[in-house]
Amino acid sequence: MTGLSRRTFLGAAAGAGAATVLGSRLASAATTPKGCFAGGTVYIGSYTSGATGHGLDVTTRSGAALNPVRTVPGITDTSWFDRSADGRTLYVTNEGDPDGYVSALNIADPAKPKLINKVSSKGGAPTHLSVHSSGKYVLAANYSSGSVVVLPILGGGKLGAATDLVTHHADSGQAHAHQVVNDPTGRWVLAVDLGADSVYVYGFTAGKLSLHQQLKLPSGAGPRHLAFHPNGRFAYILQELRAEITVASWDAAAGKLKALSVVPAVPPGTTGDRFPGEILVARDAKLLHATVRGPNTIASFSVSPDGGTVKLVSTVPTGGNWPRHVALDPSESWFYVSNQRSGTVTWLPRDPATGLPGAVAGQLAVGSVNSVYFAS
Template sequence: MAGLSRRTFLGAAGAAGLGTVVGAQLAAAAPGCPRDAGATAYVGSYTSTPPAGHGLDVVSRTGTALTPVRTVSSVPDASWFDRSLDGHTLYVTNEGDPDGAISALDVRDAENPNLLGSVSSKGSAPTHLSVHSSQKYVLAANYGSGSVVVLPILDGGELGPATDLQQHVGAERDAHAHQVVNDPTGRWVLSVDLGAASVYVYTLDTGTGKLALHQQVTLPSGAGPRHLAFHPDGRYAYLAQELRPEITVLSWDAAAGKLTPLAVVPAVPAGATGDLFPGEIVVSKDAKFVYATVRGPNTLATFTVTGGGTGLKLVSSVDTGGNWPRHLALPADERWFYVANQRSGTVTWLPRDPATGLPGAVAGSLAVPSVNSVFFA
């Protein structure tokens, strides 16, 4: 990949070993393989990074375990998912470089996705997307080219050509947009940019599909903001910094569209050394806990929420059971964590104690080469 690739920036992925063998079994899984009629999940993996992943795999959650169902063809380098509010359409980033794309799939039959089509992301290596709360647009972040694109949702769920493209500009590094979401009110769009060390706050005209910059919050140089997650009350947000093992707590004023940093909390225990790169961040529904993956030590960090949302306290760091935990998913029942470990090519699952919020030891794993994310339907 040209320039600063998000996949090569922190080092080349290691060999998958057993993951390659079992992952191949997943790719060829028969449509009638035993599975639970409950939750369906979609697993993304890189097809252009060795060992080659499958792109998009469908798995079912049988009890707590993930069971292979099928691989969906023609969805390369699938790396992030979101679904329309009616549940009919799944949107997927195709993290190509230099030409990124966004795919739309009909998932009314959850275990048998049907590709509706793909459109250009107007940039390279789209790493994140979200369906705007208006259900009129898909917003996507192009990591490679440092831009945010707006794509209209057409009748039937397909995507049309971009209505807007906003280019970020970094001061010390090239811009690398890593996330784009709307705030809980739906009034504002926030984009996190690792290279520009900033969070951009936009308005979106839902009639024209145009973004307008409202605020740019600049973080300390070298922090590398990656992903943020909102507190359920919508007044606070928690931002994982990729290049420092830290979580930044911010206040959010939805009336004014203003984001303000409040505190910085370590994501690893005192004295930790070596590679320390936070990945995903998640807030529990009861707003009592925040979770983050940390690549290097390969841990799942648990924080308690303090001060009504104004603070975090690191209370636990447990092994994810794999190498390079890129992504973390909590299904709706929030009883299990599912972690995508990219370098070991495994999705592992750990129990969650609903009373203490703490994860237990790894209870199982599924091999998927170059895995990057898990999305529950």
């Protein structure tokens, strides 16, 4: 399945009635909670190939509301963001298929990103990237080719040619790498592969990956993304095709994941489409949250004090169709959800007492939106 056909299947092309222009926002009905991070630059990624997005848009915040500023020209199919350790360079995936790229942009002035260079991801549909905690490399996951690439960071934030490329292989069907991150120690790199139903653990030295473990999940689970508990001892693996979270222990000394339990991401009796999208853990680690496409909700889970047990406690409508991504603002006072099919970014207040999302307070129209990233 190509990146474009995947996006068609999972809703990147705007559905009927979707917004097609980055434009007018609805007035926010919410007041800004005390201590809320207000202002700053926010980047929004969207699909451009066979879709209605602009690629990369710059917005600012007024209270919780997002206000459009400009589109950065020539940055196509932007589907993930991360930035350099010094905060002066933004790295984005350009999810072309069969030829994907990763772009580096100077954000010394966050409101005016300037392209530094663009390099091949050595595969198709790069859907995720992360800057390694060493600050020396960008890691990217190529969805359609099922591969992970390592790109060195050169002077001034420029990207160099790949130092390594590893390709996954599924027992049946095709591998689809969907995420690649390092563990909290920086010693290990973990790649989540939806098609191979696996999380791969790699040793990482001098820009080279060496396979250390392949944690195989049940056939058809479709792992998409994972998030670590702040204590570094547990990882929560979001499964796209079974609407579940696998709780796994993480032994950083040994570089080993161990699956412990599986928790549904939807209430009992839920029918129809159920495709989880994104997962995040709040800084206080009392809750983790995931988007679920189909019911179009943010699912919230309580987390035990040690991190080893999670339980679904709440589901809240995102106010849009097909929530691909969710982010918390830097103060963790607001949730921002990228609703792909409806072409909207919605924002929901986070209750300061419970940590749970409230009702939608406003929205911004962004065609074929896929993600939101806070620069400042």
